[in-house]
Amino acid sequence: xxxxxxxxxxxxxxxxxxxxxxxxxxxxxxxxxxxxxxxxxxxxxxxxxxxxxxxxxxxxxxxxxxxxxxxxxxxxxxxxxxxxxxxxxxxxxxxxxxxxxxxxxxxxxxxxxxxxxxxxxxxxxxxxxxxxxxxxxxxxxxxxxxxxxxxxxxxxxxxxxxxxxxxxxxxxxxxxxxxxxx
Amino acid sequence: xxxxxxxxxxxxxxxxxxxxxxxxxxxxxxxxxxxxxxxxxxxxxxxxxxxxxxxxxxxxxxxxxxxxxxxxxxxxxxxxxxxxxxxxxxxxxxxxxxxxxxxxxxxxxxxxxxxxxxxxxxxxxxxxxxxxxxxxxxxxxxxxxxxxxxxxxxxxxxxxxxxxxxxxxxxxxxxxxxxxxxxxxxxxxxxxxxxxxxxxxxxxxxxxxxxxxxxxxxxxxxxxxxxxxxxxxxxxxxxxxxxxxxxxxxxxxxxxxxxxxxxxxxxxxxxxxxxxxxxxxxxxxxxxxxxxxxxxxxxxxxxxxxxxxxxxxxxxxxxxxxxxxxxxxxxxxxxxxxxxxxxxxxxxxxxxxxxxxxxxxxxxxxxxxxxxxxxxxxxxxxxxxxxxxxxxxxxxxxxxxxxxxxxxxxxxxxxxxxxxxxxxxxxxxxxxxxxxxxxxxxxxxxxxxxxxxxxxxxxxxxxxxxxxxxxxxxxxxxxxxxxxxxxxxxxxxxxxxxxxxxxxxxxxxxxxxxxxxxxxxxxxxxxxxxxxxxxxxxxxxxxxxxxxxxxxxxxxxxxxxxxxxxxxxxxxxxxxxxxxxx
Numbered sequence: 001x002x003x004x005x006x007x008x009x010x011x012x013x014x015x016x017x018x019x020x021x022x023x024x025x026x027x028x029x030x031x032x033x034x035x036x037x038x039x040x041x042x043x044x045x046x047x048x049x050x051x052x053x054x055x056x057x058x059x060x061x062x063x064x065x066x067x068x069x070x071x072x073x074x075x076x077x078x079x080x081x082x083x084x085x086x087x088x089x090x091x092x093x094x095x096x097x098x099x100x101x102x103x104x105x106x107x108x109x110x111x112x113x114x115x116x117x118x119x120x121x122x123x124x125x126x127x128x129x130x131x132x133x134x135x136x137x138x139x140x141x142x143x144x145x146x147x148x149x150x151x152x153x154x155x156x157x158x159x160x161x162x163x164x165x166x167x168x169x170x171x172x173x174x175x176x177x178x179x180x181x182x
Numbered sequence: 183x184x185x186x187x188x189x190x191x192x193x194x195x196x197x198x199x200x201x202x203x204x205x206x207x208x209x210x211x212x213x214x215x216x217x218x219x220x221x222x223x224x225x226x227x228x229x230x231x232x233x234x235x236x237x238x239x240x241x242x243x244x245x246x247x248x249x250x251x252x253x254x255x256x257x258x259x260x261x262x263x264x265x266x267x268x269x270x271x272x273x274x275x276x277x278x279x280x281x282x283x284x285x286x287x288x289x290x291x292x293x294x295x296x297x298x299x300x301x302x303x304x305x306x307x308x309x310x311x312x313x314x315x316x317x318x319x320x321x322x323x324x325x326x327x328x329x330x331x332x333x334x335x336x337x338x339x340x341x342x343x344x345x346x347x348x349x350x351x352x353x354x355x356x357x358x359x360x361x362x363x364x365x366x367x368x369x370x371x372x373x374x375x376x377x378x379x380x381x382x383x384x385x386x387x388x389x390x391x392x393x394x395x396x397x398x399x400x401x402x403x404x405x406x407x408x409x410x411x412x413x414x415x416x417x418x419x420x421x422x423x424x425x426x427x428x429x430x431x432x433x434x435x436x437x438x439x440x441x442x443x444x445x446x447x448x449x450x451x452x453x454x455x456x457x458x459x460x461x462x463x464x465x466x467x468x469x470x471x472x473x474x475x476x477x478x479x480x481x482x483x484x485x486x487x488x489x490x491x492x493x494x495x496x497x498x499x500x501x502x503x504x505x506x507x508x509x510x511x512x513x514x515x516x517x518x519x520x521x522x523x524x525x526x527x528x529x530x531x532x533x534x535x536x537x538x539x540x541x542x543x544x545x546x547x548x549x550x551x552x553x554x555x556x557x558x559x560x561x562x563x564x565x566x567x568x569x570x571x572x573x574x575x576x577x578x579x580x581x582x583x584x585x586x587x588x589x590x591x592x593x594x595x596x597x598x599x600x601x602x603x604x605x606x607x608x609x610x611x612x613x614x615x616x617x618x619x620x621x622x623x624x625x626x627x628x629x630x631x632x633x634x635x636x637x638x639x640x641x642x643x644x645x646x647x648x649x650x651x652x653x654x655x656x657x658x659x660x661x662x663x664x665x666x667x668x669x670x671x672x673x674x675x676x677x678x679x680x681x682x683x684x685x686x687x688x689x690x691x692x693x694x695x696x697x698x699x700x701x702x703x704x705x706x707x708x709x710x711x712x713x714x715x716x717x718x719x720x721x722x723x724x725x726x727x728x729x730x731x732x733x734x735x736x737x738x739x740x741x742x743x744x745x746x747x748x749x750x751x752x753x754x755x756x757x758x759x760x761x762x763x764x
Contacts, residue, residue, distance in 0.1 A: 009371050062367065064367070105334060105337075
């Protein structure tokens with residue numbers, strides 16, 4: 001159990017909880033339930049949580065699967081620096097966001113799920129995990145090796161560069177096709 | 183690459199047919215239950231109270247019953263391995279369906295999640311309606327205690343409500359931990375949360391025992407909508423004013439339009455007089471019938487696996503191969519395995535709770551009881567396992583007799599379990615494509631052929647092995663050369679067609695080893711060109727059915743799947759067999 005990265009699971013849970021908050025809120029606002037202000041709040045909270053949690057963090061070891069199109073949000077989340085990098089802050093933020101949605105029946109599930117996600121983030125923070133952005137590595141063009149300076153000037157069959165300095169006809173061989181020696 | 187309908191039908195047909203059958207079963211169940219609660223006379227009064235929410239919640243519950251029953255069956259691995267092995271029980275088509283058992287499990291799981299959402303939403307509406315439409319006339323039908331009771335009390339203070347809420351939380355935990363990203367990176371989280379399924383099932387048994395929804399038992403004596411001369415008609419019921427002021431939000435409007443009373447009763451109800459009050463009774467929880475069978479089967483199977491794997495194996499030798507691969511050979515009493523099967527290793531000294539699957543590379547035969555696995559060291563479990571084993575091997579510099587090698591850590595083996603690669607010996611011509619360490623299932627097939635190739639249906643084997651590192655070929659170079667020589671001696675040099683590909687080259691080393699001349703001449707640099715390969719094989723094996731087996735990266739597998747579905751001009755059919763591992 002030593003190498004489990006809890007933050008990844010907390011991230012999935014928080015994203016799911018955000019969607020649940022969003023759905024519950026939309027249903028309550030559309031149905032004009034009593035107390036629909038809480039529902040409007042939960043829509044906003046759900047959107048915020050989804051946007052914050054969409055970019056996945058980079059794993060310590062191994063390659064991480066990116067979510068589709070996450071690089072745009074990564075740039076935004078990176079800007080906030082330590083606010084998003086530290087998981088203690090995320091745990092407290094999620095716990096705080098979850099509480100007001102608990103007053104309405106249709107969003108109470110979102111509250112509990114976000115609460116669980118907040119708890120797992122706390123566990124991840126205690127174990128010293130951090131949010132790291134996934135950077136795109138610049139594509140390296142394969143170098144030609146440095147020895148290729150110019151394309152060859154004579155057509156094949158081409159003798160190796162050393163042989164061009166030696167005598168062209170060694171051992172009495174007559175080339176059927178004349179070969180130019182530079 | 184035109185899509186040949188015959189190839190597609192052979193490869194995908196039975197899978198899609200099965201899926202269609204399952205889907206129609208679900209739709210039929212949903213529709214039947216919906217109509218029953220919508221139109222059934224025994225639910226007439228209940229339907230009046232709850233409306234559409236009743237029908238949707240019950241219909242989704244019946245779909246949930248079916249899927250909770252089916253989701254356990256693909257995970258009974260011992261049963262599936264038995265079905266695969268007994269050639270009389272299952273035809274080849276059924277065995278190929280078994281390859282997709284994990285996909286079916288995931289499909290049922292996703293269906294459970296979706297319909298749980300529907301079920302919960304409908305019951306939330308039901309709770310509101312139970313509270314608002316409290317029925318004073320038939321008090322036993324109510325779930326609430328009085329009109330306007332807080333619906334949250336109904337949800338959290340009743341057994342069905344509380345168990346339902348906890349089940350939703352358990353489902354949430356299981357769902358979020360089962361995504362592909364988590365399975366690939368932190369398999370432990372997936373495994374431990376998924377074992378919460380047992381809690382889910384226990385809660386499900388309690389959930390349905392609440393008996394909140396009732397049906398009417400005496401339809402003959404009291405047809406719904408009949409005329410009761412002693413009481414005022416329901417349409418004239420009014421709410422006392424005082425009550426109306428206290429709970430403005432829950433004041434009843436006049437009852438919603440009564441659902442249309444079915445024709446024969448409409449004619450009779452005005453003339454028919456109720457002879458007695460309606461009697462209501464709770465349902466017998468039919469969910470118990472649905473889920474008890476598969477749950478018992480799964481538990482019995484886990485118990486059987488535990489008892490079978492409780493005896494530790496004896497490790498006979500540990501061999502270290504290049505490119506981080508370790509071979510472990512062991513013996514165990516009464517252990518039988520077919521080529522292509524895999525086992526699950528559990529070593530308490532490495533980790534008390536973790537166990538990992540590895541394909542067998544050598545199966546026990548009649549003459550030799552040794553079986554072996556090749557494991558590639560990629561994660562912390564394999565690293566610690568290797569360190570433990572090599573530490574013990576280093577202490578013995580010479581080969582010691584078996585009884586002195588008990589200093590190896592205790593190892594438990596669970597299995598063997600079936601895989602689609604067992605079918606490779608049942609085709610006349612097989613194409614086996616391996617990527618890197620994915621060669622292990624085919625190694626066991628090759629070992630089996632080394633013992634005796636005449637007794638199998640297989641007449642020609644195309645063996646394609648793609649590796650990044652040339653040292654990797656040394657894992658089975660001896661085996662390949664021995665097989666090649668043996669077949670040459672027995673005058674069947676064309677039985678196996680070996681092609682080795684080195685996909686990434688640094689240009690330095692181009693031979694595997696001096697003594698593996700047979701392999702050096704079959705080593706090609708670069709990636710295989712699959713389309714040409716398929717055309718070549720199709721041309722040499724006209725009008726035959728060729729089994730295609732792939733164990734390697736997903737990209738190769740997708741290309742092979744597409745090529746197997748496409749047509750060729752020689753009338754050859756390619757049947758694609760693959761199982762997903764993550």
